[in-house]
Every structure is written in C-alpha cells, then in structure tokens.
Amino acid sequence: MAMPSRETAWQECINPDCRAQFECARALFKCPQCGDLLDIRYDWDRIARPSRLSAFADRWARRDQPLDFSGVWRFRELLDFCPDACKVTLGEGQTLLERNDRLASQLGIKPGRLFLQYEGLNPSGSFKDNGMTAAFSHACMVGARSSACASTGNTSASMSLYAHACGLKCTVFIGSGRIAFGKLSQAMDYGGHTIQIRGDFDDCMRQVQAVCAREGIYLVNSLNPFRLEGQKTIMYRVLEGLGWEVPDWIIVPGGNLGNSSAFGKAFAELRRVGLIDRVPRLAVVNATGANTLTQLFNERGLRWNDGRVDQAVIDAYYDDLTQRGFSPHTCASAIEISRPVNLKKCLRALDICNGVVLAVRDEEILDAKAQIGATGLGCEPASAATIAGLKHLLADGVVGRDERVVCVLTGHPLKDPNVTVEYHRDRKGAFSNPPVEVPNDLEQIIRHL
Ligand SMILES: *Cc1c(COP(=O)(O)O)cnc(C)c1O
Numbered sequence: 001m002a003m004p005s006r007e008t009a010w011q012e013c014i015n016p017d018c019r020a021q022f023e024c025a026r027a028l029f030k031c032p033q034c035g036d037l038l039d040i041r042y043d044w045d046r047i048a049r050p051s052r053l054s055a056f057a058d059r060w061a062r063r064d065q066p067l068d069f070s071g072v073w074r075f076r077e078l079l080d081f082c083p084d085a086c087k088v089t090l091g092e093g094q095t096l097l098e099r100n101d102r103l104a105s106q107l108g109i110k111p112g113r114l115f116l117q118y119e120g121l122n123p124s125g126s127f128k129d130n131g132m133t134a135a136f137s138h139a140c141m142v143g144a145r146s147s148a149c150a151s152t153g154n155t156s157a158s159m160s161l162y163a164h165a166c167g168l169k170c171t172v173f174i175g176s177g178r179i180a181f182g183k184l185s186q187a188m189d190y191g192g193h194t195i196q197i198r199g200d201f202d203d204c205m206r207q208v209q210a211v212c213a214r215e216g217i218y219l220v221n222s223l224n225p226f227r228l229e230g231q232k233t234i235m236y237r238v239l240e241g242l243g244w245e246v247p248d249w250i251i252v253p254g255g256n257l258g259n260s261s262a263f264g265k266a267f268a269e270l271r272r273v274g275l276i277d278r279v280p281r282l283a284v285v286n287a288t289g290a291n292t293l294t295q296l297f298n299e300r301g302l303r304w305n306d307g308r309v310d311q312a313v314i315d316a317y318y319d320d321l322t323q324r325g326f327s328p329h330t331c332a333s334a335i336e337i338s339r340p341v342n343l344k345k346c347l348r349a350l351d352i353c354n355g356v357v358l359a360v361r362d363e364e365i366l367d368a369k370a371q372i373g374a375t376g377l378g379c380e381p382a383s384a385a386t387i388a389g390l391k392h393l394l395a396d397g398v399v400g401r402d403e404r405v406v407c408v409l410t411g412h413p414l415k416d417p418n419v420t421v422e423y424h425r426d427r428k429g430a431f432s433n434p435p436v437e438v439p440n441d442l443e444q445i446i447r448h449l
C-alpha cells in the first residue's frame, strides 16, 4: 500500500535498494517487501516547529498539561507521527543531567566536564519509558488490542506499565533465569502476562516476532520504529541540561542497540532542521560476554556504508555463534544480547556521530557501578558500562580529559539489588562497602564508627 502524499510522517525501509514507504497508520515492524528495518521519516518543511530549542523548555510553564509535562511530548514537533488525542503519557522523561565533579576527579577529568544523564528516574525506572510512551501512542492510533515483547527485564516492566495505562493486554517473553529481580517483580505487579521461555533473550526475540506476526499482536520491542522516536528525546533533554550546547561525547551501553540508533537519528534530524550546527561523538559500550557489535565493528570492519551494510559478514558471524552454541553472558543482564535487532541503525548512528565501540569486563562494570553509586544517584549494572568504557577511552586518548562527556545511565539502582548486594557483601571489588557486624554493645559499636 503506497503512502498517501498528504502525510507529514511515514514509515520507510532503511534498505537503500528498497526504500519502500508506508503510512504510520499501519503496524508493520519490518519492511514487508525486503524484511529490513523501518524508520519514521518526516516532511520537515511541512511541520511547524519552534525555531529555537529553548522554546521547548518554555512548555514547563504549562506543566499542568500532561503533554507539556512529559519529557517526551514536550518535544512533540520533533516526533510528530500521531494526533495528540492518541498520545499516552505517564509523566515520563522527568530525568536529570547531573554534573558529577567527584566522579570526574576519580577518572582524571577536569571539573565541569563529566555529566550523568539519569534515565532511571522514569516511571518504571529505566529509559524504556521514553520509547513506550511513543509505541503505545502508536498502538492506540492503530487500534491495537494487545501487545507483547521479548525482554531482558526493563522492556517488560515498562510495557506492562504503559499497557495497563491505556487498557491493552500485554504478554512478556523472558528467558528463564535471565532477568533481574526488580524487573520481574514490576512486570508481575503491573499486570503483565509473563511467559518464561527456556532459552536466552535471542530465543525470546525470535519467538515473539513469530507470535506477533501470526496473532496480530502489537510488538513493542525496539524493532518497533516508533519506540525509537520517543528515545530521541533523551538527547533533547541532555542538550536542555547543557543549556542547549552540544557535548563532545555521548556514551551509552549497547544491548539491542535501540538507544544508540535513536540518538544518532536525533542528532542527524536536529542538524537537518537547523536546531544544532554540529553533532557529538558517540561511544557504544558492550559487555565482553555479549560483544557482537564490538566484534563486527572493530574486528571485522562492518560499516553503515550508505545503507549497504555487508550482510554476509553479519550472517557469517551469527552462523558461527549458532555453531558454537554460544549464549551471551554478563552480569549486566540488560545488555546480555548477542543478535542486536537494531545493528544496522546503530551502524548508521556511528557513521553520523563518528562513533567508537568497545567492550568492558563484568568486573569493570561492577567497580564503575559502585563508583557511580558512591558519588551520584546510582544505576543498574548495564548503565555502569558507560563509566567503565570511559575509563578505557581516557586511557587510550580517544576521549580528552577536558572534553565534555555525557554518560547515559539507563536504569535505576534498585532494578538489580542482587548484583549490588553480592558486590559489596562478598567484597568482589576495590569499591566494595560491606556492612560490619558488631555485638549488641555500646562500647563496641562506638569503636566501629
Ligand atoms: C534496554 C537496556 C539497555 C540496552 O539498550 P539498547 O537500546 O537495547 O541498546 C541498557 N541498559 C538498560 C538499563 C536497559 O534497560
């Protein structure tokens, strides 16, 4: 079905040899013609929007209006794919960009140069809410009745919350034993129908796509291009926190690569419409136990290549994983993914932002997490991969000590209490801070202060 010419937003296949277009009123998730990823595209000349970024912040004065209060929909002209009447909001995006000089000094960075973007402050405790508000707005626009996702945890928590907020059924597919406790508890508490599959995230991802295609269920994984539109606003809020100045670096953990993809798109579009005049560099950080992007980008030279990504390199890599029976493993369960669905879009983001990719060990993630907790608001393990990665980038001279760096802390510290307790109680690293046990005696207690 061709797109009617009057639309200001449409879905478009990212494959340059296809470029098929579809109206936003359809729920597709993959190009029906070639199977590649879909993008949301806009006719910017026909979308009335503020001429300065700071005008978006003026909406704070009307924060009694839910769409102006939302840290996503405050920027609605920059993701203008559905009418206001369909928008589903729970007050997401009230997040904080913290200047953290104490952590900066521990890392040897100049004061005023390191910033932490706390996306764990969202309603369900992770950045996923930025995407869910957009996906469920689209789900309501197309009249969906039920939704589903495969999840390492936070997607299921966020989906369950937004699904019941707008009256949709929702089913969560999780790998057995692969989900942090805080996240599983949320999915159940928010009323998600939870199905544990004996397998890992990649197995769940395959099954949920088959289930949604066969049963006509609305899929809210980051394969869903509307989710990524909502996640663009994380970068708008980072710019807002910096007085609308563009930082030198954005550092983000890489799992399914939806966030990194969305960030690249956000900056390319802001530059296209003249709201910024340069883009930051991007660093995507994997865990060494789930390092597909690092392997493909650094070792096998895979690049965006104007959309002509060398699929044979990807296929050969995945065939090898299959033959070895490889299953990803990291304490950072949110990025324990070996077949990232947004790989190609992430390559595009790396191209737009002159990006770099690296992988960090679990011990490095846990130490960084404890440092973030001891100097800032804390985060879950996957989020700490950013600071662990930054240490390498500083040591290698990729990031300069006077450059302005923003690390995106994707999830709340209470998401995964088990990892935190084990690290501290069992003295697993240099920053462990275990409780001391003393007899019930005043003198002895005072001696331990
Ligand atoms: C989902 C998630 C990630 C991974 O993000 P992608 O967009 O899939 O790369 C990282 N950290 C947390 C806390 C998450 O929930």
Ligand SMILES: [Zn+2]
Binding pocket: 013, 014, 015, 018, 019, 020, 031, 032, 033, 034, 035, 036
């Ligand atoms: Zn296509």
